[in-house]
Amino acid sequence: MPYRKEDQEIEQCDFIHVHEEIVDQVMKVMPEEGQLLDLAEFFKVFGDSTRIKILYVLSQAEMCVCDIATLLQMGQSAISHQLRVLKQMRLVKFRREGKTVFYSLADGHIQTILAQGMEHIEE
Amino acid sequence: MPYRKEDQEIEQCDFIHVHEEIVDQVMKVMPEEGQLLDLAEFFKVFGDSTRIKILYVLSQAEMCVCDIATLLQMGQSAISHQLRVLKQMRLVKFRREGKTVFYSLADGHIQTILAQGMEHIEE
DNA sequence: TAAACATATGAATAGTTGTTCATATGAGAA
DNA sequence: TTCTCATATGAACAACTATTCATATGTTTA
Numbered sequence: 001m002p003y004r005k006e007d008q009e010i011e012q013c014d015f016i017h018v019h020e021e022i023v024d025q026v027m028k029v030m031p032e033e034g035q036l037l038d039l040a041e042f043f044k045v046f047g048d049s050t051r052i053k054i055l056y057v058l059s060q061a062e063m064c065v066c067d068i069a070t071l072l073q074m075g076q077s078a079i080s081h082q083l084r085v086l087k088q089m090r091l092v093k094f095r096r097e098g099k100t101v102f103y104s105l106a107d108g109h110i111q112t113i114l115a116q117g118m119e120h121i122e123e
Numbered sequence: 124m125p126y127r128k129e130d131q132e133i134e135q136c137d138f139i140h141v142h143e144e145i146v147d148q149v150m151k152v153m154p155e156e157g158q159l160l161d162l163a164e165f166f167k168v169f170g171d172s173t174r175i176k177i178l179y180v181l182s183q184a185e186m187c188v189c190d191i192a193t194l195l196q197m198g199q200s201a202i203s204h205q206l207r208v209l210k211q212m213r214l215v216k217f218r219r220e221g222k223t224v225f226y227s228l229a230d231g232h233i234q235t236i237l238a239q240g241m242e243h244i245e246e
Numbered sequence: 247t248a249a250a251c252a253t254a255t256g257a258a259t260a261g262t263t264g265t266t267c268a269t270a271t272g273a274g275a276a
Numbered sequence: 277t278t279c280t281c282a283t284a285t286g287a288a289c290a291a292c293t294a295t296t297c298a299t300a301t302g303t304t305t306a
Contacts, residue, residue: 188284202283207284
């Protein structure tokens, strides 16, 4: 949400022909602002093709950073930066083994969400 | 994916200590590039708090543009622009009734995806 | 210890995006 | 027709983001 009005009175429509019953009713069940912001942040992570690819390959097998970079034909640094984002959102977990760090999907939700997305774009 | 290397040889790791069996195996089952790009585009739509809010309020009731603007305390133009994005991704549908345009969610997937996201951020 | 390797990270930068403002379109009412 | 209302849209701009480059961190081996 890059832009924000500094002043208070935001001009919506003229407030007159708004369907009040609907608006009042939905206003009551609105989750708190923070929760919806978190939700958007969560989905934002899926909204980048590099991260989607990383999630996809990790859904197939546990893998180190170099494996992913090789599969996606991208630089190690780019992958590492994106893995950090995925880590922060707890979409991936990792374990060290010597010099190597193996990444894998954090839990089952991730695959469910990916599958739902696939279903939508495929009909 | 803002940046793209012009030249071919992208330096990954040194290709030597990559786990070949894994990489080869996953390479075979990788969906085509376009499908993963579409998937990222699809999720990108969920990755903005304004659009998440719009989807949420529409999950509660069919609504006109002004209703949404009032509920979200935002300008009519901003809502209209975002509804266009949602329309293009076929996440919302609409019907005209005189001067008013009523929007609603396009199908059930949307609510499922929202719910899965909520579940993830809430544990 | 030093060298080699795997990964992480900070800075810089170019591409992208969401909101605002001004205006256009389109439908109903006068 | 003209006026008003509801919505849509193009341009501009500030904030954001993903990649690259250079370098740092941390682990293993010699």
